[in-house]
Amino acid sequence: MTNYTPKPEHKFTFGLWTVGNTGRDPFGGPVRDAKSPADLVRLLGEVGAYGVNFHDNDLIPIDATPTEKDAILKEFKKALAETGIVVPMATTNLFTEPIFKDGAFTSNDSKVRAYALQKTMNAIDLGVELGAKIYVFWGGREGTETDATKNPITAIKRSREAMNFLCEYVKDQKYDLKFALEAKPNEPRGDIYNSTTGHMLAFINTLDHPEMVGVNPEVAHEHMAGLNFVHGVAQAMESGKLFHIDLNDQAFGRYDQDFRFGAVNLKSAFFLVKMLEDNKYDSSRHFDAHAYRTEDYEGVKDFARGCMRTYLILKEKAAHWNADKEIQSIVAEINADDGSMNQYFGKYSAEKAKALQGQAFDRSAIAGRGLKYEKLDQLTVEILLGAR
Secondary structure, three states: OOOOOOOHHHOEEEEHHHHOOOOOEOOEOOOOOOOOHHHHHHHHHHHOOOEEEEEHHHHOOOOOOHHHHHHHHHHHHHHHHHHOOEOOEEEOOOOOOHHHEOEOOOOOOHHHHHHHHHHHHHHHHHHHHOOOOEEEEEOOOOEEOOOOOOOHHHHHHHHHHHHHHHHHHHHHHOOOOEEEEEOOOOOOOOEEOOOOHHHHHHHHOOOOOHHHEEEOOEHHHHHHOOOOHHHHHHHHHHOOOEOOEEEOEOOOOOOOOOEOOOOOOHHHHHHHHHHHHHOOOOOOEEEOOOOOOOOOHHHHHHHHHHHHHHHHHHHHHHHHHHHOHHHHHHHHHHOOOOOOOHHHOOOOOHHHHHHHHOOOOOHHHHHOOOOOHHHHHHHHHHHHOOOO
């Protein structure tokens, strides 16, 4: 049995809001006492995590005095030094406070939009001070319950203006920082703008500095909409825009459940890990999830260890899949190519098009070929079940 112990090179990270989740939900209050940011860092050090991420107000309460802020930062930095935990990513809370009830960057109120920019610049400064290289934007309140209230084209323009402004701020400050945009279809708003990773990728191409901006896709957010998360991540990777990723789990079509990674859709989690590892993804593997409401803080540690352990088990299973001779024989067979069509592919030319129009195809023979996908999928399941 492999030792599934997390190591720094795995770059497993958790947010203060994940292991610090007190179990509150819309139907009940907290079941765990709140811990200080420093104590949460020590908890992560105990379970073997690599990094900790935070929203600005996870670390510094929004109404903290300068003296209180300094004391919190001193203790937080001390805990980081004691544990060796690093801060790879930071973000801004633009959704909790009542001022953001109708959005932040897309609000109809210009004072709200200006405050959102101010709050974000200050939070960027804080993140950079603590070592963050990635800055995530999740527009949890950037949406509507009724489209009578906002013009969606205006909302897109306001979003673009905000991102362009903040990119210029980072450049002006000479920060070594990139942005990652996080999509979600709904909750807490009825409908959220730029609701999927594909929406975000299209939006990025309209920015003044698209090279500074990528995506931070999340398993649960895509599964809420019934989408194949692996395909969305593949699109982000292929375009060079997978700057960060949020790992958790989620039953399709439900509210945002944020379950432990691999807790629901194990085969999907397997193909996600396989794709990340096969393509040598090298940024943080961030677990944006939280423990069940039934747990005390020992259970929170079980949750955090479980996220990392499942990833490492699936990483081993992916290596097994890649090395399995029967599986690879089928993969080779279904991708076999005799080269007879090579002349038609690649860059267009009039000669190539004319030759292709004259090519005869035996449709019945081609369609009659069995592809062995049933067997390939069953062998995959057997690897996941430990039967191979």
